[in-house]
Amino acid sequence: MHGRLKVRTTEEQQLLKRKEQQKKLMAYRLGMKQILESRKQDTYDPKSLAICAQLLMVNPDIYTLWNYRKEVVLLELKADNDESEQLANFLENELKLTEQCLLANPKSYGSWHHRYWVLARHPNSNWQNEFDLCSKYLTMDERNFHCWDYRRLVLNKIGITLGDELKFSTNRININFSNYSSWHYRSTLQALTADCVQDELSLVKSALFTDPMDSSAWFYLRWLLSNSVVTHDHMRDLLDNLNQLLELEPECKWILVAKCWLLKNLQMDEGSYKTEQIASYSKLQEIDSMREGQYVDYLKLLQLD
């Protein structure tokens, strides 16, 4: 019939796809062979380096290839003592490659490391630019821990503006508080002071009440409680809050677990709260049966006291 579209069947499409995969595979094996051979001879030729880049762009997780590149970079650095423009261009190309690779796999350890390694050897590395890139990157994906780590490394180079970093972390948490990276980042930023402890407690409480089943905020709470500036007044307040929350969510294990952290801390010099701890652990035994043995041990310890 005239004017009708002819459409490939799924089988035809799959065949095409498989054919393309085969092509890629052949090229990949050939490339690997060439690179390994030229590496063995302890020299490098630009052709192998170009092939290496192509392979990495497809799969940035081959450490051997990154190591090959590092060897070449070291050779270039050694050969070029007067920090010429040519060297700068060469290093810029390495940086561009890591960008390409991170597009292919944003969580490739090799690419992130190579980028930092090259920049650390770059005669005029622009760390501010790296910092801005990190901010942009984390706006698009706030849970990439590689980028959070990288941000910390970069900050060591340019110096930290504490207030800005805290605000940045808060903004990321506001987008989605199920974010171990950002909570952890907060804990590395500051030694908790008497001034800010209340703010941090409020922030974490908001998360706990919004979704008590989300474990990330509970871990941050645990870190907060390990800090000496958290007073017994703070802890008693928090205990009240947890009891309120427990009334609404009696089956949530995290509330009970956190309650036990608090009770243990409070018990140390007040000697009370023992019965409450026993009750909490017994309930935990029931609702978190996977860790029953752990709670039994805690109960035994309590009985010994």
Added chain:
Amino acid sequence: MEYDLPSDFDIIVVGTGMVESIVSAAASRIGKRVLHIDSNSYYGGLWASFNLDSISKIPEGNRSQPVVENKENEIVYPVGNDVFDLRIHSQKWHIPESNPEKDVDESDSAVAQEEHEWTQEKLLKISRKFNIDLAPKLHFAKGDFVELLISSNIARYSEFRSVSRILTWLNGSLEIVPCSRSDVFSSNRVSVIEKRMLMKLLTSCVDGDENEFKGYEGKTFQSYLKDRKLTENLIHYVLYAIAMCTDDTLCLEGVEKTKRFLGSLGRFGKTPFLYSMYGSGEITQAFCRLSAVFGGIYALNQSLNGFIYDNDNTFKGIICGKQRINATHLVMSLEKLPKEIVDFSTTEYISRAIFITDKSILEDEREHLTLLLFPPVDRKAACVVLELGSLTGTCPKGLHIVHVFTKQTVNPEDDLKHCVEKLFCKREGESNSSPSILWSFYFSAPNTFSQKLECEKLLNTYVCPGPDLDLDYDPAIERAKEIFERIYSNAEFLPRAPDPEEIIIEGEDNNNIINETEERAEVPADQGDVSSELAHEDDT
């Protein structure tokens, strides 16, 4: 007419509104010969978008009508009626026509200030930067419309932007409605206990079993919320904004509406809603494009001179210009229905207002796409307010287009007054923080969705309703599907359209693929192991 259209079709669709366009695409998609025509020179009919210049010229009513002609064995009905037209209430400028002559001696700062003053002349100069919807629509990110776009592959013809905040009017001011998990977390308007209560309620509306709502069958949603011991604020958020209900909405309906809202959260952006870039009028055109890709023939600006029926009132064809075009089925928009056989009159109207304003109703560091659900007050129905900025491609930078609409009780101006007065400056030049209205357009549009649109007098003829009050296109899709299934009862409704790479271009030899794959068989088998190295594993 300089040239003739083909004269024989399976189906003729008259009018390019939403329902008509979906039917047209669906018929064309299964290989039917479709003629899709419109007497207007633009797509969309009552669902169209206009630039600033052309919206001031939209025809309000239908032109004079010729009478029914009885020929031998055939009856020719004239096209169109005036029952279902827009009724324009007022269209006004609230800024000067042009700047008065500038004094040459004026200081630089005065000139700079002058440049920020909008004039009619300035706005009309950039008239094409406006896309003003007659029937603005939002799309639930997981609603029927989005799912249809995806399943039919029409999504490739359209672009969307997500609504970035949802507001309500509470205790005399605008407030952001905490609707997603992250909103609830970061809101400083609700206490921690309220956070838990709200989250708990929202989860139980989505996941709650039947027992959760037992005993509320005849009771209102409001009473359910009160029994859940929610605070006044929370009840307001859930009842008027999230569920978009009134005090009288029944519990189960409220739960359904809450589900519709929450079910679309977390798919695209912070809210459940998407808006079509460059205006809602784009959407009808996306369906028309699909229809054309599959062979549908399009002709706008046609003078339609009659629908031809035989003596048994079976559809035979249309008269387009001087040409007679035959077809088996006729699908048309309500306003094209012959006056003589319109046996339903419209009683329901939608009161609509459109404004161009100089800033947002709630200013922020960045531009927002805002949905304000203005709650019902003092026996006034709830109003929907949609504020579009330049990022939607519907207005120039620095300005906003605001759509306000509600179910009509009196007339557009009176129905919307209480809401408009609270959001905008009352008088020109009044300096306070609310935005000023530069241009306003009040009109009534018939709401024809609640009517039963069976056209029993005329056979093989199907009538499509105009825009309704639903936020999304769900009712339009449902109606289009109904019409399509009545005409082609065994055919699939809008199956997935192929991507360009799946289409075999004429001249490309399909056998090539088969031949080359046979060669592939010679490649050693052990290569399969290495191929897994090329696959990326996500280490989340």
